[in-house]
Amino acid sequence: MTTVWGYDDFDAHEAVHFVTDEASGLRAVIALHSTHLGPAAGGTRFWHYAKDEAAVTDALRLSRGMSYKNAMAGLPLGGGKTVILADEAKTKTPEMLAAFGRAVNRLGGAYVTAEDVGMSVEDMIAISHHTDFVAGLPVEEGAQVGGDPGPHTALGVFLGLKAAVKRKLGKDTLDGLHIAIQGAGSVASHLARHAVEEGARLSIADVNTARVEALSSETGATIVAPADILFLEADVVSPCALGAILNEDTIAKLNTPIIAGAANNQLAHKEDGQRLDARGILYAPDYVINAGGIINVSTEYLKDGGPELVRQRIEGIPGRLDQIWEESEASGRDPAAVADAMAKRLIGRA
Template structure:
């Protein structure tokens, strides 16, 4: 395998830890991108990768994205991420989660974990048996904590509304067509918010059962994963895995807006410019999907309640508008503008 230093996504990570526990079958990567602002915070992803190198690339990109996300959300946290390499059956045991918790604890608070794709609140309870450096734990009524998914969904929904107002001059999603890629936790929340406001939905997911369930709940229609990005729609909303916007898919887009909750949507930095050249407004993913980490941060630091979480999430559209405004003034694409802002905030301008 190429050494991490030689990878294009390395980006001067402060620490990368490769964790192995043969007894319980744990293979994990913990990537700490930056602790310039505070302890590196970012969820743990449990996923089966075709190649170990793919897991490392994912960890590096997600970790850097968390640095940018936390900085742009105004949180006193740095950025990190962990990936647990699942087998094909995605076997997950309490022993494996405990071993992962011990690895997190060994870092002494430089990294704080929470749930991400493939992990649940119940999993975080198991991880917390081995470390205190964990968030996303069950919450009592009115308190922060628990599943960050609904908070991510709310932020994405508010970001979509801001994008629609900026690009189309509309204050509501009523009557607009949203093409949703993904039918998981975040996409479901986005769909329910959009449906309540009168949007028309097309839904695609690799799990067709999930797609049909979400379409039934929202009165939407199911489309294939091959066609969703190319649908004629007012908004295309990627809410699955990353690197789905590349030269080919961008050329096939038939929408004025791309705004969704998936991490690392652009396959390369040049793809932000490709969107701009086509006149498509892009909502940088780590800005629009910050609702979950806002909730996690407030829980972990204990510096506020659900009202503060809501107020912080409502700042997402404001930051997006600042990005779009600077982009319009400078001619740079929104992704490049957001990256430059984030880099200044973490001391890497």
């Protein structure tokens, strides 16, 4: 039997909590990777996993990514993440959300949650009835920031994608470029709108037929089969769905000079960063480019600024990417390895 310490993705996590509430059917994993810079912050993912071990792995990987993301974004927050293990029908009840809120509250502020895949603003409202350690709530009267972090994530990805295009292709605009977007959820949809406004030609894919058709109708994007989207001949491939989609097999079949998207943990293994680099594909480390959402959540939760500060912090994302790419070129290490080293220094784990 594998203990949590034996998982490949266990990385000196400060705590991993296994939460069970038999009355509501709640089963969740709350992973706290680091509180070196502040309370561990990261969203809650509601997902059906074929095996429990996959849920633990996801929580470990995502929480580590949040430590790195928050540190690289210059936020006074550590990294944590929750996965709620959904049944095949993805049944979600008020009782389940209440039990989860109580579980977060028992941690006394060591962990702050918000939205992630499968969770909504309405879910955060329900959770907030049982704990104060939650963000991503609607903007209250008199408040300046809050609400769905998705549009802020998309803005950061859009700006970071443009930085990658400038570095790799020497272009200051997306006008006329072909962008292949994997996913048609909140972040992917906002990213698609930004790209179309600047004249990009889009291809999109999503397992949710209604969602992808609606986005195609709005943006004029070409709908592609989910199995094909990563391998299109495109100026940029933008993964905006689930993670671990870049591996030895998929990287060998890529037909793009740039990977820049919102999905967390895009690389299945550390070696995959080297594989992208060896093929001359410019990679935007996911937790750097997709930090816009947590920037907004942080400002909401800490109440340390308004919309101007949120925008200023998000507009810093291209500069951080350029710093990573420059060090990558100078050192010969791939951008993912460079970003990891920077983040580790920031959280005291150099």
